[in-house]
Amino acid sequence: MLVFNITSTHPVAFLLSGIPGLEHLHIWISIPFCSAYTLALLGNCTLLFVIQADTALHEPMHLFLAMLAAIDLVLSSSTLPKMLSLFWFRDREINFYACLVQMFFLHSFSIMESAVLLAMAFDRYVAICKPLHYTMILTRSLIVKIGIAAVTRAVTLVTPLPFLLRRFHYCRGSVIGHCYCEHMAVVRLACGDTRFNNIYGIAVDMFIVVLDLLFVILSYIFILRAVLQLASQEARYKAFGTCVSHIGVILAFYTPVVISSVMHRVARQAAPHVHIFFANFYLLFPPMVNPIIYGVKTKQIRERVLGLFLRKDAKGE
Numbered sequence: 001m002l003v004f005n006i007t008s009t010h011p012v013a014f015l016l017s018g019i020p021g022l023e024h025l026h027i028w029i030s031i032p033f034c035s036a037y038t039l040a041l042l043g044n045c046t047l048l049f050v051i052q053a054d055t056a057l058h059e060p061m062h063l064f065l066a067m068l069a070a071i072d073l074v075l076s077s078s079t080l081p082k083m084l085s086l087f088w089f090r091d092r093e094i095n096f097y098a099c100l101v102q103m104f105f106l107h108s109f110s111i112m113e114s115a116v117l118l119a120m121a122f123d124r125y126v127a128i129c130k131p132l133h134y135t136m137i138l139t140r141s142l143i144v145k146i147g148i149a150a151v152t153r154a155v156t157l158v159t160p161l162p163f164l165l166r167r168f169h170y171c172r173g174s175v176i177g178h179c180y181c182e183h184m185a186v187v188r189l190a191c192g193d194t195r196f197n198n199i200y201g202i203a204v205d206m207f208i209v210v211l212d213l214l215f216v217i218l219s220y221i222f223i224l225r226a227v228l229q230l231a232s233q234e235a236r237y238k239a240f241g242t243c244v245s246h247i248g249v250i251l252a253f254y255t256p257v258v259i260s261s262v263m264h265r266v267a268r269q270a271a272p273h274v275h276i277f278f279a280n281f282y283l284l285f286p287p288m289v290n291p292i293i294y295g296v297k298t299k300q301i302r303e304r305v306l307g308l309f310l311r312k313d314a315k316g317e
Contacts, residue, residue, distance in 0.1 A: 009169035014099050014176050014186070015092045016082075020272045030087035036284040037080040043291025044069040050304045057300060060138040061127075064120045065294055065301075067147060068249070071113045072287035078105035079180040079283055086179065099181035100162040106283075107183060108158040111204075113286070114212045115150035117250055121219040124243050129226045157204050164197055165190070178276060180283075213254055220247075245297040252289050256282035 018026055047069040051057045079102065085091040094102070126137050161183055168190035178185040187197045223243060230236045259278060295301055 010096050010166065011170055011174045013093045013095050014174050014181070014189075016086055016094055016179060016181075017175050017177050018086050018092070018179055019276050020177055022273050026087040026090075030084055033080065033087070033280070033284065034084055036288045037076055037084070040072060040076045040284070040287035040291075043295070044073045044287060046305060047291050047294065047301070048073075050301060054304055057304070060123050060143055061120070062301070063143055064116055064123060067116050067150075068113065068120070068290060071109050071116060072290055074105060075109040075113065076283065076287040078102055078109070083179045083280075094181065099176075099186065100165060103165075103181040103183055103186065104158055104162055106180065107161065107204075108154040111154035111157060111208050112150050113253060114208050115146075115153060117246075117253060118212045118215055119146045119150070120246050121216040121250075124246055125219040125223055127242065128223050128239050157208075160200070161197075164200070168192055168194070177272060179280060182279065209254070209257055216250060245294050248293040248297070249286070249290050252293070253286045256285060 017023075019029065022029065048066055051062050051066045051069075082091075082094065082102070123138060126134050130137065165183075165186055169192060170189045171191040172189045174189070176182075176185050176189065183201055184198075187194050187201075190197075220243070223240075227236050227239045230239060256278060295305055
């Protein structure tokens with residue numbers, strides 16, 4: 001039985017409901033979730049190892065990819081272990097402060113991923129539209145500054161959320177209707193005036209998704225215009241081919257975000273488990289497919305990964 005802290009109005013712990021209405025299927029649902037998490041761990045760790053080990057890959061595009069892999073590892077690891085514990089062992093309880101920490105990592109690293117995808121679009125823009133100035137513009141110093149700016153923006157925007165949630169009295173129960181501590185799922189349990197939390201959450205989502213996606217689209221408009229001005233069809237194909245991986249990663253990240261956002265506002269009558277499935281898809285799909293997309297489409301990385309496994313096979317023989 002959950003007890004309330006005597007010196008505070010918040011519960012000592014929350015209970016995660018998992019996927020409402022599908023509790024009897026949690027064990028089966030855990031199989032694709034666990035498989036996706038395992039692939040995300042293996043793929044992103046392999047990318048980080050290959051990029052770190054090979055100095056030839058210490059160029060802007062691959063450094064941004066290393067940032068993306070590190071963010072995906074933290075993003076998936078902040079939620080999946082607890083989610084699998086819930087599915088496998090019915091371990092529903094999560095400490096109040098652990099819930100706030102999970103929420104902070106979940107939202108801040110999602111914002112960081114969006115920033116890195118925008119930086120990668122800028123990298124492709126400079127590479128194709130200003131190739132002669134590429135090394136002068138995208139210096140190691142600028143890449144570090146972009147990384148610091150991405151972290152600073154995310155932390156600044158998300159830090160108020162845990163402090164805002166601490167001030168509420170949670171009189172609507174302690175059961176979070178979700179698999180993890182998502183901001184609005186926690187706000188729904190709070191009593192009092194939660195309008196600021198609602199407005200702030202929507203404002204941050206709109207600021208990140210709309211603004212970042214707008215600049216990504218703008219970058220690709222300039223890229224497309226530059227590619228179409230190239231003389232030969234082969235040159236156009238080669239130039240645009242360098243963007244295919246990044247476009248795939250952008251679609252993998254933003255498509256579930258947009259669908260989930262539209263469903264929350266348009267399909268309000270949809271069953272709760274439909275919304276939660278899309279929210280989980282948003283967390284699981286990008287970390288799983290990003291290494292696969294770059295591993296398959298990027299020649300340098302594909303060769304390094306194949307070389308790594310071939311060396312292991314040769315040693316085994």
